Amino acid sequence: MSHVLEVRNVAKRFGGVTAVDDVSFCVDEGEILGIIGPNGSGKSTLFNCVLGQLRPTSGEVLVDGRSVTGMRPCDLNRLGVSRTFQLLQVFPQLSVRDNLILAAQEHQGTMLSRLFGRPDAGLTADAEQMISFFGMSHLAGEMAGGLSYGQQKLLDAAMAFMAGPRLVLLDEPAGGVNLTMLGHLKERLKTLNSERKATFVVIEHNMEFVMSLCTRVLVLAEGKILAEGKPAEVRSNPKVIEAYLGH
Amino acid sequence: MKTLLKYAQVALVVLAIAALLAAPLVLKPYGIFVLSQWAVMAIAAVGLNLTLGYAGQISLAQASFVGIGAYTVALLQPFGVPFALAFVAAGLLSFAIGWVLGYPALRVQHHYLAFVTLAFTTLVFLVMRNEEWLTGGIYGISNIKRPIILGWSTVKPVPFYYFALGMLALVTAIVWWLLRSPWGRAFTALRENPIRALSLGIDTRRYTLFAFAFGSALGGLSGAMHAPLVQFIEPTSFGLSLSLTLLLMVIVGGSGYFLGPFVGALVAVIMPEWLRFADGLYLIAYALLVLLLMTFCPSGILGLFGRLANLIETRAASARRQSLSAKLDQKPVSS
Amino acid sequence: MSAFLQLLISGLATGAIYAIVAVGFTLIWQTSQTINFAQGEFVMIPAFFVLAAMKLGGLPFWAACLVGLAVSVFVLGVMFKQAIVDPMLKHGVLPLVISTIALSLLLKESAKEFYSSQAQPFPSLVPSVDLNLFGAVISTQSLLVLGVAFVTVGGLNLLLNRTRFGRAMQATAQNRSVARILGVPVERMVLATFVINGLLVAIASILISPIYLVKFTNGETLGLAAFIAAIVGGFNQVRGAIVGGLVLGVVDNLSAAYISAQYRGAFPLFLLIAVILLKPEGLVGRREERTV
Numbered sequence: 001m002s003h004v005l006e007v008r009n010v011a012k013r014f015g016g017v018t019a020v021d022d023v024s025f026c027v028d029e030g031e032i033l034g035i036i037g038p039n040g041s042g043k044s045t046l047f048n049c050v051l052g053q054l055r056p057t058s059g060e061v062l063v064d065g066r067s068v069t070g071m072r073p074c075d076l077n078r079l080g081v082s083r084t085f086q087l088l089q090v091f092p093q094l095s096v097r098d099n100l101i102l103a104a105q106e107h108q109g110t111m112l113s114r115l116f117g118r119p120d121a122g123l124t125a126d127a128e129q130m131i132s133f134f135g136m137s138h139l140a141g142e143m144a145g146g147l148s149y150g151q152q153k154l155l156d157a158a159m160a161f162m163a164g165p166r167l168v169l170l171d172e173p174a175g176g177v178n179l180t181m182l183g184h185l186k187e188r189l190k191t192l193n194s195e196r197k198a199t200f201v202v203i204e205h206n207m208e209f210v211m212s213l214c215t216r217v218l219v220l221a222e223g224k225i226l227a228e229g230k231p232a233e234v235r236s237n238p239k240v241i242e243a244y245l246g247h
Numbered sequence: 248m249k250t251l252l253k254y255a256q257v258a259l260v261v262l263a264i265a266a267l268l269a270a271p272l273v274l275k276p277y278g279i280f281v282l283s284q285w286a287v288m289a290i291a292a293v294g295l296n297l298t299l300g301y302a303g304q305i306s307l308a309q310a311s312f313v314g315i316g317a318y319t320v321a322l323l324q325p326f327g328v329p330f331a332l333a334f335v336a337a338g339l340l341s342f343a344i345g346w347v348l349g350y351p352a353l354r355v356q357h358h359y360l361a362f363v364t365l366a367f368t369t370l371v372f373l374v375m376r377n378e379e380w381l382t383g384g385i386y387g388i389s390n391i392k393r394p395i396i397l398g399w400s401t402v403k404p405v406p407f408y409y410f411a412l413g414m415l416a417l418v419t420a421i422v423w424w425l426l427r428s429p430w431g432r433a434f435t436a437l438r439e440n441p442i443r444a445l446s447l448g449i450d451t452r453r454y455t456l457f458a459f460a461f462g463s464a465l466g467g468l469s470g471a472m473h474a475p476l477v478q479f480i481e482p483t484s485f486g487l488s489l490s491l492t493l494l495l496m497v498i499v500g501g502s503g504y505f506l507g508p509f510v511g512a513l514v515a516v517i518m519p520e521w522l523r524f525a526d527g528l529y530l531i532a533y534a535l536l537v538l539l540l541m542t543f544c545p546s547g548i549l550g551l552f553g554r555l556a557n558l559i560e561t562r563a564a565s566a567r568r569q570s571l572s573a574k575l576d577q578k579p580v581s582s
Numbered sequence: 583m584s585a586f587l588q589l590l591i592s593g594l595a596t597g598a599i600y601a602i603v604a605v606g607f608t609l610i611w612q613t614s615q616t617i618n619f620a621q622g623e624f625v626m627i628p629a630f631f632v633l634a635a636m637k638l639g640g641l642p643f644w645a646a647c648l649v650g651l652a653v654s655v656f657v658l659g660v661m662f663k664q665a666i667v668d669p670m671l672k673h674g675v676l677p678l679v680i681s682t683i684a685l686s687l688l689l690k691e692s693a694k695e696f697y698s699s700q701a702q703p704f705p706s707l708v709p710s711v712d713l714n715l716f717g718a719v720i721s722t723q724s725l726l727v728l729g730v731a732f733v734t735v736g737g738l739n740l741l742l743n744r745t746r747f748g749r750a751m752q753a754t755a756q757n758r759s760v761a762r763i764l765g766v767p768v769e770r771m772v773l774a775t776f777v778i779n780g781l782l783v784a785i786a787s788i789l790i791s792p793i794y795l796v797k798f799t800n801g802e803t804l805g806l807a808a809f810i811a812a813i814v815g816g817f818n819q820v821r822g823a824i825v826g827g828l829v830l831g832v833v834d835n836l837s838a839a840y841i842s843a844q845y846r847g848a849f850p851l852f853l854l855i856a857v858i859l860l861k862p863e864g865l866v867g868r869r870e871e872r873t874v
Contacts, residue, residue: 534688545673
């Protein structure tokens with residue numbers, strides 16, 4: 001059986017700088033893989049290569065055994081790969097409900113059928129369900145721009161799950177979120193993982209969050225994989241400690 | 248409070264429609280002509296609002312499409328092509344050319360896109376002026392006949408006015424449908440955050456091209472109505488200044504507001520006529536008014552209304568809070 | 583060959599005017615994201631100031647020119663910034679674009695209404711004589727335009743690159759917040775670019791008016807030429823505007839003579855579209871890093 005995500009020897013160079021250097025790893029169904037590493041270790045570049053925002057200099061990315069290297073993000077998304085962003089990326093002039101409908105509408109029918117079909121593309125019920133799952137029922141009709149930072153972060157995460165994705169890549173979901181909200185988010189992610197069989201890759205700085213959420217952790221340093229394993233193993237790996245604490 | 252404002256808005260729109268329908272009862276033929284002009288220009292402005300206001304792609308090419316539409320109708324007429332057919336042809340041709348013009352928008356944005364479309368307008372103008380065999384050059388095309396629709400002659404000013412209103416209503420309905428469909432949401436996403444939109448499976452390339460093509464098609468339809476309205480067309484009517492005027496309509500009315508272009512077209516077409524009492528100074532007065540308007544409400548006239556509505560709402564909310572806290576204060580006294 | 587030389591030199595002279603106008607346009611774009619759709623009218627107006635100073639004030643030509651420069655700096659530089667650009671800047675590019683469009687209409691109609699709708703003769707700085715250079719006929723006017731433009735642009739270049747003031751202005755143009763951190767008085771630098779623009783358009787106005795006469799419609803083609811020159815050369819550099827202006831003047835003149843006079847005006851546009859699509863940073867511009 002093929003892996004949900006397979007990254008084969010991916011490298012990305014900007015001019016003379018090698019941001020990602022020959023990285024390979026796999027993610028299997030139901031896993032939550034955490035990718036950690038100090039600032040500038042190439043996490044975000046790796047993410048962008050996987051997601052088609054950047055074209056890798058060399059190497060290959062496969063989703064369900066199919067090569068998606070260099071595929072446009074919108075096509076990749078329609079194959080079931082969705083993501084959240086490090087910085088807030090909701091649509092402030094749309095309501096919470098419309099943000100969620102938007103996140104799944106392109107998966108319904110064709111452009112033509114959407115033009116003549118229902119305004120909500122038949123997604124209102126799904127959106128309401130997602131809204132209540134993330135505990136935002138009282139905010140459904142509010143403009144996303146009027147929400148608090150934490151609420152927008154939740155909405156951002158909710159949007160990534162609207163289309164029932166096979167693989168979700170979360171870019172620093174915990175950044176700037178307060179503790180209560182963080183626990184709330186973690187519970188939701190765990191439930192989505194166990195109930196909907198969603199597979200995750202998470203980039204995160206917050207070690208506690210990664211260690212308690214992820215089933216496997218990958219440590220990146222200077223564009224290379226430094227260590228890989230169960231959270232507890234990685235935590236006690238001397239190489240990791242050194243990379244984090246510096247020389 | 249919100250619903251009350253909504254009702255007020257609906258009431259205003261109904262009132263405006265009633266006034267438009269009743270206008271021929273009070274207005275002289277020239278007034279009717281100006282109002283017809285408003286209706287025709289509003290079609291083009293609605294199109295530009297779709298491209299610019301909703302999808303966020305600036306275009307200074309809209310005048311060219313009005314021109315392309317007008318020349319299509321004028322050139323097909325001598326061959327006995329029925330108006331309805333020529334009208335559709337004008338729309339389709341503009342759609343196709345608009346689609347092609349959208350390609351630069353995939354590469355460049357903002358002021359660069361403004362200048363590519365500006366160059367396009369000037370090039371189309373040069374073709375209209377120089378290809379005399381086709382367009383009649385600087386002499387233009389005269390004696391364009393007004394159509395007879397299913398036995399109903401629109402030759403006289405009043406019937407043509409109603410015809411123009413009808414077409415505007417038709418276009419408005421189509422655009423309203425489009426914006427209400429998932430496409431409208433995708434266009435807004437394209438304007439607000441194309442990168443995030445792309446990551447949600449929204450094919451931003453295709454939506455950009457469609458935004459250009461639809462907006463341009465409406466420009467073409469506007470031109471197809473413009474030709475029989477003025478009955479004489481020549482290249483200078485479709486130059487850069489018309490593109491800038493159309494841009495002005497969209498921004499002054501309120502870019503991205505559904506009713507914005509209607510109000511903007513009112514300002515751009517009718518205001519100069521109202522100011523005519525000032526004689527030679529009327530364009531100066533008009534320019535000053537636009538300057539003032541932009542200084543005091545840069546989000547357009549409808550943007551100003553939006554701000555007012557927000558203000559009323561916050562006032563009402565704080566009044567509610569105050570009366571509530573006043574009641575709380577009174578409680579210990581009364582008990 | 584002599585015909586070619588003649589066309590080349592008159593093209594360069596026109597291009598030098600475009601360059602002056604485009605440099606001003608680029609400067610205020612850089613410091614305050616203002617796409618000035620009234621730039622052409624800014625060139626049309628100062629000649630009216632000069633004429634008015636001569637007619638109403640009874641001043642001699644040279645003094646009227648100085649008055650024209652001063653009024654232009656004040657009205658088209660300082661007042662334009664304080665009354666129109668500053669209040670609108672925070673609302674984004676488009677409302678400001680509309681304002682400059684309205685301003686161009688205002689200037690054009692005012693010139694027509696308050697002075698005259700007829701073309702007015704304008705005194706020349708040098709007597710108009712045709713010189714013969716290797717068989718090419720070249721007017722003293724062209725040479726004067728080239729000379730003054732050369733001195734103006736050269737002086738500006740010295741100011742921008744060789745003085746502390748100029749470097750501070752460039753820093754402001756490239757990155758306001760960094761400039762502010764470095765202690766550059768950003769506000770004053772922005773004002774300086776508007777003042778320089780006021781000065782440049784007035785110089786251009788005095789140079790072209792003896793050739794084209796003074797007319798309220800003079801700005802229409804010039805404004806467009808300034809945009810094209812600025813983009814073709816490179817929107818983010820003063821050097822670009824100079825190169826763009828000269829290239830544009832020459833291309834315009836040569837294509838009109840050798841390819842098609844009817845489509846004069848089309849070739850600069852083709853050049854514009856090609857540059858935007860293939861090399862958006864302009865012929866001599868630096869590529870700006872795009873942020874994703």
